[in-house]
Amino acid sequence: MAKNEVVLLGVGDMGPIHEPIRPYSELVRPKLAGADIRFAQAERLYSDRGALQVTGIKRGRLKPHMISVFSDCGFDVVSLAGNHAMDWGEDALMDTMSLLQERGIQTVGAGRNLEEATRPVFIERNGVRVAILAYCSVVNENYHAGPDRPGIAPLRVRTFYEPMEFQPGMPPKVLTFLYEEDLAAMVANIAATKKVADVVVLSLHWGIHFLPKLIADYQPVAAKAAFAAGADLIIGHHAHVPKAIGVHDGKVCFYSLGNFIISTHERNAEQLADFNRRTHGSVVLDPDYPRLGFGVDSKRTLVAKAVLSKKGVGKVSFLPTFIDKQLRPDILQHGDPRFDEAVKYMEWASDAFDHKFTVAGDEVVVSA
Numbered sequence: 001m002a003k004n005e006v007v008l009l010g011v012g013d014m015g016p017i018h019e020p021i022r023p024y025s026e027l028v029r030p031k032l033a034g035a036d037i038r039f040a041q042a043e044r045l046y047s048d049r050g051a052l053q054v055t056g057i058k059r060g061r062l063k064p065h066m067i068s069v070f071s072d073c074g075f076d077v078v079s080l081a082g083n084h085a086m087d088w089g090e091d092a093l094m095d096t097m098s099l100l101q102e103r104g105i106q107t108v109g110a111g112r113n114l115e116e117a118t119r120p121v122f123i124e125r126n127g128v129r130v131a132i133l134a135y136c137s138v139v140n141e142n143y144h145a146g147p148d149r150p151g152i153a154p155l156r157v158r159t160f161y162e163p164m165e166f167q168p169g170m171p172p173k174v175l176t177f178l179y180e181e182d183l184a185a186m187v188a189n190i191a192a193t194k195k196v197a198d199v200v201v202l203s204l205h206w207g208i209h210f211l212p213k214l215i216a217d218y219q220p221v222a223a224k225a226a227f228a229a230g231a232d233l234i235i236g237h238h239a240h241v242p243k244a245i246g247v248h249d250g251k252v253c254f255y256s257l258g259n260f261i262i263s264t265h266e267r268n269a270e271q272l273a274d275f276n277r278r279t280h281g282s283v284v285l286d287p288d289y290p291r292l293g294f295g296v297d298s299k300r301t302l303v304a305k306a307v308l309s310k311k312g313v314g315k316v317s318f319l320p321t322f323i324d325k326q327l328r329p330d331i332l333q334h335g336d337p338r339f340d341e342a343v344k345y346m347e348w349a350s351d352a353f354d355h356k357f358t359v360a361g362d363e364v365v366v367s368a
Contacts, residue, residue: 002309003126003127004126004127004128004309004310005126005128005307005308005309005314006036006037006125006126006128006130006307006308006309007034007035007036007037007305007306007307007308008035008036008037008038008039008130008201008233008304008305008306008307008308009031009032009035009037009038009039009303009304009305010038010039010040010201010203010235010254010257010303010304010305010306011038011039011040011041011257011260011301011303011304011329012040012041012237012256012257012258012259012260012301012302013041013042013043013082013237013238013240013258013259013260013262014040014041014042014043014044014069014070014078014259014260014261014262015042015043015044015060015062015069015261015262016066016069016261016262016263016327017044017060017062017066017263017264017265018263018291018327019066021065021066021068021069021072022068022072023326023328024069024072024261024326024327024328025069025072025073025261025328026328027324027328027329027330027331028073028303028321028328028329028330028331029072029073029074031303031319031331032073032074032075033074035305036125036126037076037077037123037125037130038073038074038075038076038077039075039076039077039078039079039132039201039203039235040070040073040075040077040078040079040260041078041079041082041203041205041237041238042070042078042079042080042082042085042096042100043060043082043084043262044060044061044062044084045059045060045061045062045084045085045087045088045092045093045095045096046061046062046063046064046066046067046092046095046096046099047061047064047088047091047092047095047096047099048063048064048095049088049091049092049095050088050089050090050091050092050095051088051089052087052088053086053087053088053089053140054087054140059084059087059088060084060087061087061088061092064095064099067096067099067100067103068103069261070100070103070105071103071104071105073261075105076105076106076123077105077106077107077108077121077123077132078100078105078106078107078108079107079108079109079132079134079203079205080093080096080097080107080108080109080110080134080152081108081109081110081117081134081135081136081152081153081203081205082109082136082138082152082205082238083136083138083139083140083143083205083238085110085136085143085151085152086140086142086143086150086151086152090150093110093150093151094112094150097110097111106121106123107121108120108121108132108133108134108203109133109134109135109136109152109153109203109205110145110150110151110152110153111145111150111151112145112150113145113146113147113148113149113150114144114145114146114147114149114151114153115147116145117145117150117151117152117153118133118135118145118153118185118186118189120132120133120189120193120197120200121133122196122197127310128198128199128308128309128310129196129197129198129199130197130198130199130201130308131193131194131196131197131199131200131201132200132201132202132203133153133186133189133190133193133200133201133202133203133231134153134202134203134204134205135152135153135154135155135182135186135202135203135204135205136152136153136154136155136204136205136206137154137155137156137157137178137204137205137206137207137218137222138205138206138207138238139152139154139156144156153186154179154182155178155179155182155183155186155204155206155222156178156179156182157176157177157178157179157216157218158176158177158178158179159174159175159176160174160175160176160177161173161174161175162175174216175217176216176217176218177218178218178221178222183222183225186222186225186226186229187225187226187228187229188229190202190226190229190230190231191229191230193230194229194230194231198308198309198310198311198312199232199233199308199309199312199313200230200231200232200233201231201232201233201234201235201306202226202231202233202234202235203234203235203236203237204222204223204234204235204236204237205236205237205238206219206222206236206238207219207236207238207239207243207255207256208239209238209239209240209294210239210240210241210279210283210294210295211239211241211279211282211283212241212243212295212297212349213243213244213348213349214243215243215244215255215352219236219255220246220248220353223246223248223253223255224248224249227248227249227251227253228249231251232251232308232312232313233251233252233253233304233306233313233316234251234252234253234254235254235257235304236253236254236255236256236257237256237257237258238256239255239256239258240256240258240259240262240294240295240298241256241258241294241295241297241298241300242256242257242258242297242300242301242302242345242346242349243255243256243258243349244256244349244350244352244353244355245318245346245349245350245353245355245357245366246350246353246354246355247353247354247355247356247366247367247368248354250368251313252306252313252316252366254302254304254318257301257302257303257304258297258298258300258301258302259292259294259298259301259323260301260303260321260329261327261328261329262292262327263291263292263327264291264292264293264294265291265293266290266291266293267285267290267293272285275293279295283295284296286299288325289323289325289327291327292323292327297345298323299322299323300321300322300323300342300345301321301322301323301329302318302319302320302321302346303318303319303321303329303331304316304317304318305317305318305319305363315365316365316366316367317360317363317364317365317366318346318363318364318366319331319332319362319363319364320332320338320339320342320343320346320364321342322338322342331362332362333362334359334361334362339362343357343359343364346364354368355367355368356368
């Protein structure tokens with residue numbers, strides 16, 4: 001790599017709930033160590049404090065020491081702009097931020113107030129100044145930060161339902177529209193950040209979870225607005241499965257990288273029936289992965305790779321990755337049948353978007 005270039009590796013959701021923690025990262029540590037900047041999304045909270053803010057199934061608040069999964073991987077920046085960030089209130093979120101920062105990991109996308117939650121993280125490597133911003137579109141009520149209220153950086157969405165035809169009981173057409181004030185604020189933040197950075201990377205926790213391929217109509221709108229404002233690369237997550245890769249005006253949007261290191265409780269019969277109801281029976285769980293309860297395609301994941309310089313983003317690619325039965329991400333090599341199958345899957349997932357995939361060694365280069 002040239003001395004005036006920087007390699008960024010980005011991954012999706014992290015937060016295993018089962019111990020031991022150290023083995024989860026053992027297959028990917030060497031590859032991650034070769035990057036200049038490593039980014040991930042936190043799916044859980046790490047704290048002994050807080051009170052549950054939502055009804056129903058308890059969400060993931062884990063013991064503080066389990067946050068070591070992020071430092072085991074060597075991440076430099078972690079986004080906390082997620083839909084579970086305020087599940088246990090302000091104290092748990094603040095504890096999670098502090099624990100990461102104590103390990104030398106910068107946090108983005110959440111804070112004690114809106115100014116802190118929307119503040120970019122800056123990292124300078126090899127003379128290249130990279131800014132990372134993070135926003136969330138899957139926002140529970142009052143989870144978003146305010147002028148004097150802790151929370152996450154919001155890019156909220158309104159949902160409407162329109163009958164498809166005069167057939168009682170037919171599924172409706174789902175329409176989604178961004179909050180204009182949130183979009184305007186994000187666009188202004190990106191534009192201001194671009195003035196003081198060579199590269200702006202935008203992390204978005206968004207989209208429709210579990211269901212392969214399906215992209216909500218607000219997502220391309222947000223991506224195009226972000227790129228027009230000065231964002232150079234979008235890294236998306238939340239869906240728990242990989243989704244489309246699209247090239248908009250020459251810039252790459254990873255709509256969802258999928259999970260990276262995560263686990264869930266095994267579902268009993270009642271919980272399984274509830275899951276089937278919520279996903280309308282369209283998501284099949286893999287009996288060989290009882291602790292990965294997001295569907296058969298959640299074994300797939302991607303590592304996004306981008307070569308950055310003072311001129312912006314150069315080569316963008318992805319590393320096909322497979323989650324093994326020990327829930328360890330394993331970056332695949334070209335020649336492994338799973339590598340070819342992963343490329344085929346991503347072609348299918350991305351067929352509604354402008355893209356071209358070219359295999360180059362053990363990575364897949366993305367272009368228009």
